[in-house]
Amino acid sequence: MFGRPNLYTSYEQESQIFSTWTQKVLAAFGILLLFLLPFDIPAITTKIPGTGWLADIPVLGRVFSWSIGDGIPLVRFLGDADWLRPMTTVFMLAIAALGLNILSGVAGQVSLGHAFFMGVGACTGVFLGGESSEALYGLGLPIWIWLPGAGIAAVLIGIIVSPVAVKLRGLYLAIVTLGLVFVGIHLGNTSWGRKIAGPPALGRKYPELDIRLWKEEDPLINVSDDGRWLWFDVTDAQKRYLLYLVLAIAFAFVAKNIIRSRTGRALQAIRDRDIAAEVMGVPEFKYKLIAFAISSFFAGVAGALFAALSGQILAEAFGLFLSVEFIAILLIGGAGTTSGTLIGTFFVVMIPQFVEEITKWLDKSEGPIGGTVGELILTDGSGDLGVINTSTVTPGWTLSVFDWNIVLFGVLIIVFLIVEPLGLFGIWVKVRNYWKRWPFSY
Amino acid sequence: MSESGTPLLELSEVTLRFGGVTAINDVSFSVADKELFAIIGPNGAGKTSIFNTISQVYRPQEGDIRWRGDSIMGTRPDRIAKLGIARTFQNIELFPQMTVIDNLLTGHHVRMQRSWLAGALWFGPAKAEEIASRRKVEDIIDFLEIGRWRKHPVALLPYGFQKRVELGRALAMEPELLLLDEPVAGMNLEETEDMARFILDIQRELGISMVLVEHDMGLVMDIADRVMVLDFGTKIAEGTPAEVQNDPAVIAAYLGSEFASTSEASKT
Ligand SMILES: Nc1ncnc2c1ncn2[C@@H]1O[C@H](COP(=O)(O)OP(=O)(O)OP(=O)(O)O)[C@@H](O)[C@H]1O
Numbered sequence: 203m204f205g206r207p208n209l210y211t212s213y214e215q216e217s218q219i220f221s222t223w224t225q226k227v228l229a230a231f232g233i234l235l236l237f238l239l240p241f242d243i244p245a246i247t248t249k250i251p252g253t254g255w256l257a258d259i260p261v262l263g264r265v266f267s268w269s270i271g272d273g274i275p276l277v278r279f280l281g282d283a284d285w286l287r288p289m290t291t292v293f294m295l296a297i298a299a300l301g302l303n304i305l306s307g308v309a310g311q312v313s314l315g316h317a318f319f320m321g322v323g324a325c326t327g328v329f330l331g332g333e334s335s336e337a338l339y340g341l342g343l344p345i346w347i348w349l350p351g352a353g354i355a356a357v358l359i360g361i362i363v364s365p366v367a368v369k370l371r372g373l374y375l376a377i378v379t380l381g382l383v384f385v386g387i388h389l390g391n392t393s394w395g396r397k398i399a400g401p402p403a404l405g406r407k408y409p410e411l412d413i414r415l416w417k418e419e420d421p422l423i424n425v426s427d428d429g430r431w432l433w434f435d436v437t438d439a440q441k442r443y444l445l446y447l448v449l450a451i452a453f454a455f456v457a458k459n460i461i462r463s464r465t466g467r468a469l470q471a472i473r474d475r476d477i478a479a480e481v482m483g484v485p486e487f488k489y490k491l492i493a494f495a496i497s498s499f500f501a502g503v504a505g506a507l508f509a510a511l512s513g514q515i516l517a518e519a520f521g522l523f524l525s526v527e528f529i530a531i532l533l534i535g536g537a538g539t540t541s542g543t544l545i546g547t548f549f550v551v552m553i554p555q556f557v558e559e560i561t562k563w564l565d566k567s568e569g570p571i572g573g574t575v576g577e578l579i580l581t582d583g584s585g586d587l588g589v590i591n592t593s594t595v596t597p598g599w600t601l602s603v604f605d606w607n608i609v610l611f612g613v614l615i616i617v618f619l620i621v622e623p624l625g626l627f628g629i630w631v632k633v634r635n636y637w638k639r640w641p642f643s644y
Numbered sequence: 645m646s647e648s649g650t651p652l653l654e655l656s657e658v659t660l661r662f663g664g665v666t667a668i669n670d671v672s673f674s675v676a677d678k679e680l681f682a683i684i685g686p687n688g689a690g691k692t693s694i695f696n697t698i699s700q701v702y703r704p705q706e707g708d709i710r711w712r713g714d715s716i717m718g719t720r721p722d723r724i725a726k727l728g729i730a731r732t733f734q735n736i737e738l739f740p741q742m743t744v745i746d747n748l749l750t751g752h753h754v755r756m757q758r759s760w761l762a763g764a765l766w767f768g769p770a771k772a773e774e775i776a777s778r779r780k781v782e783d784i785i786d787f788l789e790i791g792r793w794r795k796h797p798v799a800l801l802p803y804g805f806q807k808r809v810e811l812g813r814a815l816a817m818e819p820e821l822l823l824l825d826e827p828v829a830g831m832n833l834e835e836t837e838d839m840a841r842f843i844l845d846i847q848r849e850l851g852i853s854m855v856l857v858e859h860d861m862g863l864v865m866d867i868a869d870r871v872m873v874l875d876f877g878t879k880i881a882e883g884t885p886a887e888v889q890n891d892p893a894v895i896a897a898y899l900g901s902e903f904a905s906t907s908e909a910s911k912t
């Protein structure tokens with residue numbers, strides 16, 4: 203137990219995701235924290251005089267924002283709705299990124315078409331889950347059908363293109379899959395696509411997240427309105443956060459299992475040495491197909507969750523920028539690792555948030571002016587797409603926040619490629635190894 | 645095991661061409677159960693190409709290759725592996741970013757059953773199989789004395805140990821026939837002796853047949869049961885180590901053409 207960290211009592215223990223006590227405690231603590239984040243926690247009961255300025259610090263100040271009403275100060279974490287939403291987006295996007303990590307990080311098949319498969323999932327999700335009307339198609343089915351259905355639809359479309367995809371590698375695969383993104387945008391804008399996605403900029407009623415057996419009035423678990431869960435009052439935003447968190451944990455577990463088992467090793471083998479892998483008994487095409495299917499399934503599910511979160515789908519939201527965001531996630535987090543993918547998603551979604559926060563703070567006196575980013579992005583506050591942030595153009599800044607994000611991602615991709623190809627995960631491993639060896643550094 | 649009379653592996657009149665180059669020219673030989681069969685020959689003689697035709701990475705234009713009497717021509721490489729033919733490579737082809745354990749487990753892939761779906765759920769059959777495989781792999785690690793490296797990415801290992809890991813990965817496939825392409829190339833005397841010991845143990849204790857390609861004549865003559873000599877893709881001799889050593893054609897091929905005329909003009 204204590205002593206040499208590399209000594210394990212059995213292979214069974216060693217095969218666990220969190221194999222040491224330290225890891226187990228840290229993981230349990232981290233997951234608990236994630237579950238508590240959306241709630242206000244009455245931590246400090248008396249207001250300490252002269253500490254009001256804490257709330258003004260950008261980013262960090264969020265934690266100290268003093269509460270409303272009777273003057274009881276709270277530690278707020280994400281109680282604030284405009285931070286709850288990006289975190290929910292992190293979970294949704296993490297599911298898609300975990301899928302791409304298996305295809306690109308583990309199996310080495312770089313795909314730029316991930317956004318397309320998310321789009322397929324989004325359309326299927328709203329079609330299966332959304333209500334129909336004369337202008338729209340929809341079946342109004344419950345979540346346990348539309349969510350896996352979205353994943354399966356993406357897999358089926360993936361299988362149609364896979365005969366080409368598994369034969370290609372490297373740049374060729376990247377370009378062919380990139381083509382899918384443009385095909386997807388085009389299809390989404392046909393009249394037929396609009397009947398599923400809803401009219402442009404208006405969207406449609408998104409699929410219900412409520413958990414129902416069938417189409418009954420009262421759901422088993424109500425996710426779409428404010429209400430009580432067990433002994434707690436929970437808002438709809440908090441409910442969504444919790445549902446997406448649970449789903450993200452489930453998908454992370456599945457992704458990790460695939461990577462640490464027979465299939466994951468086969469995929470890595472193909473990535474590293476395809477001919478040797480075949481001679482070792484790993485059928486290349488079969489495993490590339492499996493990787494492709496798994497990745498599409500994850501993307502499809504995430505796409506449907508995307509639609510349910512944003513309340514509308516726009517073909518352009520599943521464009522090249524989203525695909526590039528995924529590449530940034532993998533590169534920043536550390537391609538090939540589950541934890542790296544999760545960290546990468548967090549950064550890629552939250553960085554724009556920080557940027558916005560800091561821009562606002564820098565220009566507090568004048569205040570942000572709600573701006574335009576271009577036709578692509580909806581700036582309707584409540585219904586923004588979450589992934590691509592609504593923009594605020596502040597006077598004196600020539601670039602919008604959205605522009606800054608693109609520049610930032612570009613720079614980060616380049617920096618990580620050059621400085622730390624293993625991403626944040628690689629940095630973490632280095633730090634960890636340093637402390638393991640401490641005080642013997644070499 | 646195999647019926648008497650049917651060899652484990654049999655190549656008959658195999659010819660492999662790359663454009664104008666004939667890498668293997670009408671070569672026939674067979675390997676019996678539990679035999680250690682060596683192939684020697686100068687650089688570019690076609691030894692590695694023979695391995696590649698057995699693995700079906702290369703498809704020979706003519707001839708037939710039979711495994712326990714059945715033709716394996718046109719079979720996919722991964723199926724060949726499943727039949728029980730494992731190999732190592734002349735230039736190490738390990739999966740560099742994986743640890744020693746994972747490299748060996750990947751070798752064991754072919755003997756594992758659980759699908760990706762079972763793996764995704766982990767608990768139950770997949771986990772049980774992973775742990776059982778891990779046990780087998782650890783036995784191989786102990787056998788090859790590479791325990792201290794087990795959790796290191798193989799790219800970080802010294803060359804000699806990488807060669808051992810590659811042998812381990814092939815053993816993890818639980819083969820009946822092992823193709824070893826220059827297992828001691830670039831090794832010092834001590835490492836060569838260790839490797840020779842492993843090879844003999846594999847033959848005697850595990851009962852695995854082997855085809856050994858090697859330039860180290862001392863090693864080949866010491867441990868091989870039979871030796872085949874190739875030159876320019878053509879078989880020029882076959883027999884016990886002693887027979888081959890004294891064959892004039894072999895001497896000519898190895899020492900150069902000026903000796904060919906003086907010893908015997910068996911090669912034109
Ligand atoms: N993929 C290929 N394409 C074209 N020619 C090839 C290919 N593989 C092998 N050859 C040719 O076939 C001949 C035999 O090569 P092979 O690698 O089998 O020799 P070898 O006996 O293993 O030599 P060495 O002792 O140097 O390993 C050589 O002339 C080589 O150039």
Ligand SMILES: [Mg+2]
Nearest residue numbers: 691692693734
């Ligand atoms: Mg060779």
